[in-house]
Amino acid sequence: MELKNKKLTNDEFYGIQKEILTQWPTGADVNFEKAVEFHQSLPENKNFGKKLVKAKKEGKTLVQPRAGVALVQEHIDLLTYLQDKGGADLLPTTVDSYTRQNRYKEAEVGIQESVRESKSMLNGLPIVNHGVDACRSIINELNTPVQVRHGTPDARLLTEISYAGGFTSYEGGGISYNIPYAKNVSLEKTIRDWQYCDRLTGIYEEAGVSINREPYGPLTGTLVPPCISHSVAIIESLLAAEQGVKNITVGYGQCGNLVQDVAAIRSLGSLTEEYLKRYGYNDVEVTTVLHQWMGGFPQDEAQAFSVISWGSAIAALSKATKVIVKTPHEAIGVPTKEANAQGLRCTKQMINMLCDQQLSNTSHVVNEMMIISAETRCIVDKCFELGEGDLAVGTVRAFQAGVLDIPFAPSKLNAGKMLPARDNDGAIRILNAANVPLSKELIDFNREKIEERAQAEKRDASFQMVIDDVYSISKGKLVGRPW
Numbered sequence: 001m002e003l004k005n006k007k008l009t010n011d012e013f014y015g016i017q018k019e020i021l022t023q024w025p026t027g028a029d030v031n032f033e034k035a036v037e038f039h040q041s042l043p044e045n046k047n048f049g050k051k052l053v054k055a056k057k058e059g060k061t062l063v064q065p066r067a068g069v070a071l072v073q074e075h076i077d078l079l080t081y082l083q084d085k086g087g088a089d090l091l092p093t094t095v096d097s098y099t100r101q102n103r104y105k106e107a108e109v110g111i112q113e114s115v116r117e118s119k120s121m122l123n124g125l126p127i128v129n130h131g132v133d134a135c136r137s138i139i140n141e142l143n144t145p146v147q148v149r150h151g152t153p154d155a156r157l158l159t160e161i162s163y164a165g166g167f168t169s170y171e172g173g174g175i176s177y178n179i180p181y182a183k184n185v186s187l188e189k190t191i192r193d194w195q196y197c198d199r200l201t202g203i204y205e206e207a208g209v210s211i212n213r214e215p216y217g218p219l220t221g222t223l224v225p226p227c228i229s230h231s232v233a234i235i236e237s238l239l240a241a242e243q244g245v246k247n248i249t250v251g252y253g254q255c256g257n258l259v260q261d262v263a264a265i266r267s268l269g270s271l272t273e274e275y276l277k278r279y280g281y282n283d284v285e286v287t288t289v290l291h292q293w294m295g296g297f298p299q300d301e302a303q304a305f306s307v308i309s310w311g312s313a314i315a316a317l318s319k320a321t322k323v324i325v326k327t328p329h330e331a332i333g334v335p336t337k338e339a340n341a342q343g344l345r346c347t348k349q350m351i352n353m354l355c356d357q358q359l360s361n362t363s364h365v366v367n368e369m370m371i372i373s374a375e376t377r378c379i380v381d382k383c384f385e386l387g388e389g390d391l392a393v394g395t396v397r398a399f400q401a402g403v404l405d406i407p408f409a410p411s412k413l414n415a416g417k418m419l420p421a422r423d424n425d426g427a428i429r430i431l432n433a434a435n436v437p438l439s440k441e442l443i444d445f446n447r448e449k450i451e452e453r454a455q456a457e458k459r460d461a462s463f464q465m466v467i468d469d470v471y472s473i474s475k476g477k478l479v480g481r482p483w
């Protein structure tokens, strides 16, 4: 089937579904009518998208951790602890790495080993192996909406079981779960597979079950310029809306400079709404999520709490609808439930202290919003042009041409030529745009900002700055100074 940004017909969708549900025995338990009934049996306070829309209206920032362990009861215990002791407003179910690669046999081994060892031998919950009823037991046991978070290029079966199991939010997209996650997976295939996931979301929506979709915002989480992550978020939102998705959370990974991060969150929400309306999707609810720093973390827990607090402050001051919380164990690995809850309480304290303030649109913030918006429009509009109006085709061609170029991405489909670096205030600028189609004035602006830093550091703007910036926060600073 040739790639096009067009809503899948019923024949196309159900033809694919037949095969998908046979990929693992638990697929046989998926029954759409029973799934809709289960969703309709849930109280409204368990619907993820509704809670986000309410928070946006009230100007509140909700806190959500990442969390997932191998066995169902332990996972329920973990989420209950994060709900009750961490104060999570929204809950995750992070899926394990085997499931993300459709390696359900190894996930099964991981489950058996976890039973034998009485501890989680997987870095998340293997939803496909556990199946629909297990998911429903999770949803029934908790009083807080739950979202599936993963990193799966081919997530079609995982989506079917997650939705039938009662989850009301789902992260990912054909770009954001391919280029930063996989080495050599066809972008045409992942865009098409995620059209399936979004069409399924639309089918639930049309049956009266609203399921929130969240493109994975931070991408590689390392020095990603706002215009790059915004472009991917907007493209995935448009592709999802074409399939009937009506509730979307667009995300951004905190970079560290106050003005740039606040401007990024505010411009992300308005740009997404602008593009959705421009292309005729007038009934999509848009909310925003700030991811606390996604790059390297300090080992020292006190320093880690400082990074968590700074991300919390940015989320509150930018009025992001939601913030994804890190933990003091970030530099070590999968956190204990206690550490995870500490990250939540630290975040909640900061948000509660700042909830009565917000950083007004000062000239610096407005200027930064204009820069980010102009850069993002250069990229997204070029994608439409390359696709001769078809955004799906244009996106594939944009990666081939290096128009979309995500820094430090493992995928061989990614050009990896665009180079980011921090300026003298710690904002992420573009040192070398390569084939990213920014206007001359935008390229000059970025270069001038980095040149200010070069002058201050008495060294040439170079790749060394990029390397210094990759490690700076884990070494206790924001800007990777040579001293």
Ligand SMILES: CCC[C@H]1O[C@@H](n2cnc3c(N)ncnc32)[C@H](O)[C@@H]1O
Residues within 6 Å of the ligand: 066, 067, 068, 069, 094, 123, 124, 326, 330, 333, 334, 335
């Ligand atoms: C793209 C997301 C990466 C982040 O996702 C966190 N993460 C991954 N798996 C789990 C888990 N099972 N429990 C708590 N956090 C988890 C990592 O630490 C990292 O920050």
